[in-house]
Amino acid sequence: MQFTQQQQGLLVCALVGALAVTALSPVTGEARRHHSRAQQETTVETTQDNLHVGHTRAVPRYPMARQGSEDMQARLDASLQPGETEPGSYVQVPATVSAYDDAIIGTPLASQEQCVKYLLAANPLPDISVTPQELVSYYYEEGEREGIRPDVAFAQACKETGFFRYGGTVTPDQNNYCGLGTTSATVKGAYFATARLGVRAHIQHLLAYASTRQPGEAIVDPRYQLVRGTYGQATLNRWEDLNGRWAVPGYTYGQSILSMFRAMLRE
Secondary structure, eight states, X not given: OOOOHHHHHXXXXXXXXXXXXXXHXXXXXXXXXXXXXXXXXXXXXXXXXXXXXXXXXXXXXXXXXXXXXXXXXXXXXXXXXXXXXXXXXXXXXXXXXXXXXXXXXXXXXXXXXXXXXXXXXXXXXXXXXXXXXXXXXXXXXXXXXXXXXXXXHHHHHHHHHTTTTOOSSSOGGGOOSSXXXXXXXXXXXXXXXXXXXXXXXXXXXXXXXHOSSOOSSOOOOTTHHHHHHHHTTOOOOBGGGGBTTTBSSOTTHHHHHHHHHHHHHTO
């Protein structure tokens, strides 16, 4: 068959176009596969993030590496398990937005500086083994790890110790800031080797009442298991719920702690 010069030119163009489509197809397919995989990973990461809606304090999370779907699913399933935290991590808790929020679990409203000023205004020479600034920092570190409001817990410590003057059954050398184990005028209660451990025990004891979740650090509260064994799956959610439980008869025990906390906010 004979072709004119114009027809030959058109055939060459058609062949070149077909070859170009064939060469590009694998690239387009691979790009589509990468895009699909990226979409899948984004979906998993977004689902992970959505588990934390309504919370403001989070365990640090890092972008997932590109791994097999089984590994990603296992990590997602693990994040759904309630009541478990990695040692040294920080749990997620609802934000405290008002001075009149009476929940035990939450985030701090008062600053560490306000806590220190509040203590020193009441007692310029607190009988403690560390500086006031160090003691307050322990409350914030331990409290935020467990999701317990550290500023209100510190107000409770001020109440329990008479602003760290003591004078009752517990003595300063015990590093016992909340009367742990002091069941009568003759029972001195628990001793802790350091101020930090005393603070940790205090925070863990509050957690024992307020949550079924295990502490993020090894348990140093000697009465933690007693409280959990008594309450089972039940929890006390408000500071006023401690009335008659943490302190007996303690009719206004929780209210007085919250009143001290609000005074702290004015510092």
